[in-house]
Amino acid sequence: MRIVSAHEGVIPISSSMSNAFIDFSTMDCSILALVSDVVVDGKPLVGYGFNSNGRYSAGEILRRRILPRLMDAPEGALLDEAGDLSPSFAWEAMMRNEKPGGHGERSVAVGVVDMALHDLAAKVAGVPLYRWISDHYGDGDPDDSVFVYAAGGYYAPGKSDRDLQDEMRRFLDAGYDVVKMKIGGAPLAEDLRRIEAVLEVLGGDGSRLAVDVNGRFDLDTALEYARALDPYDLFWYEEVGDPLDYRLNATLSEQYKNPIATGENLFSLQDARNLVRYGGMRPDRDYIQIDPALSYGLVEYRRIQDMLSQHGWSSRRCIPHGGHQFSLHIAAALKLGGNESYPGEFQPTGGFADDAVVEGSRVALDDRPGIGFEGKANFLEVLRELHE
Numbered sequence: 001m002r003i004v005s006a007h008e009g010v011i012p013i014s015s016s017m018s019n020a021f022i023d024f025s026t027m028d029c030s031i032l033a034l035v036s037d038v039v040v041d042g043k044p045l046v047g048y049g050f051n052s053n054g055r056y057s058a059g060e061i062l063r064r065r066i067l068p069r070l071m072d073a074p075e076g077a078l079l080d081e082a083g084d085l086s087p088s089f090a091w092e093a094m095m096r097n098e099k100p101g102g103h104g105e106r107s108v109a110v111g112v113v114d115m116a117l118h119d120l121a122a123k124v125a126g127v128p129l130y131r132w133i134s135d136h137y138g139d140g141d142p143d144d145s146v147f148v149y150a151a152g153g154y155y156a157p158g159k160s161d162r163d164l165q166d167e168m169r170r171f172l173d174a175g176y177d178v179v180k181m182k183i184g185g186a187p188l189a190e191d192l193r194r195i196e197a198v199l200e201v202l203g204g205d206g207s208r209l210a211v212d213v214n215g216r217f218d219l220d221t222a223l224e225y226a227r228a229l230d231p232y233d234l235f236w237y238e239e240v241g242d243p244l245d246y247r248l249n250a251t252l253s254e255q256y257k258n259p260i261a262t263g264e265n266l267f268s269l270q271d272a273r274n275l276v277r278y279g280g281m282r283p284d285r286d287y288i289q290i291d292p293a294l295s296y297g298l299v300e301y302r303r304i305q306d307m308l309s310q311h312g313w314s315s316r317r318c319i320p321h322g323g324h325q326f327s328l329h330i331a332a333a334l335k336l337g338g339n340e341s342y343p344g345e346f347q348p349t350g351g352f353a354d355d356a357v358v359e360g361s362r363v364a365l366d367d368r369p370g371i372g373f374e375g376k377a378n379f380l381e382v383l384r385e386l387h388e
């Protein structure tokens, strides 16, 4: 098989909401179609990818470096011994002449292509991606459903505690047991009032509420909030300080007994290893949220899983950021602890298939070949425009 053309584009995924660090008024996203020479039912098979959310589109890097290297790779260089598309060989081709370090600059671009390559490889095999990953990289016995929690609870102009409660009620009505809200964008007293409002909806059960700081706090504020949050026994306290401030995270973990989650802004094996080496993360309770789409794709994510396992971490302690279908397949196949979900945000890219049902905070995988963007009508329309 051969990739005959690559079509890259940019779409807005903007909104009026804010977390403690950024607003999403100009958030956009790279999308990609890789058209193959494999024809099924008179149409070429096409692999699709996009770059999750939280990082902006990476079109320049895709156009100038990553895609030319992929498309100019010698005949056969992207194929394994069986003649099948190898995302690992493609990764080597895309990363040729790239120095180590500085990962965020290009990890998003490579992640977009890696997603499309995996979508295509599974479509060529005629199987859903979770099955393909499990057979190629896992134990051949994937989970048939994945734990998901509903992320939202953003700050927004004019949003009242009542609005926040209604949003959380909608999540519960949609089948989620665990929800997440933003903190750190308001003074502590106001955030505690917002937390109490959400806890009211959750019957007072803090173990069903995660809070996300988006890297806003210095150490003193991190500890001040930690003392205030501890009695709630929350599901987790997320990305409390700067993502690369491992000392802050380590100090926090000595003083905050409940689970901490972080990693959505770490984009490489090396950064993840530093978190585990120096960040004080506790394999018995904490969560690692690295998002495969932002961090060089599944090829790198598997290296990260190997590293975690060598450091005594179970894959079940990983719950990726991003709320997208790619990570849902990875979670089922590699037996992660779950996946994020944004029932209301980041359209048209975010979320799962239109017919996906969440029950008891779990979502089942479907049988569409590849990632299954074909079951997400609004997004598919945008993706098809790239190449049709």
Ligand SMILES: O=C([O-])CC(=O)C(=O)O
Pocket: 019, 053, 054, 151, 212, 214, 264, 321, 322, 340
């Ligand atoms: O607000 C964001 O950038 C998204 C985020 O942190 C998350 O999903 O955990």
Ligand SMILES: [Mg+2]
Pocket: 212, 214, 238, 239, 264, 321
């Ligand atoms: Mg987060």
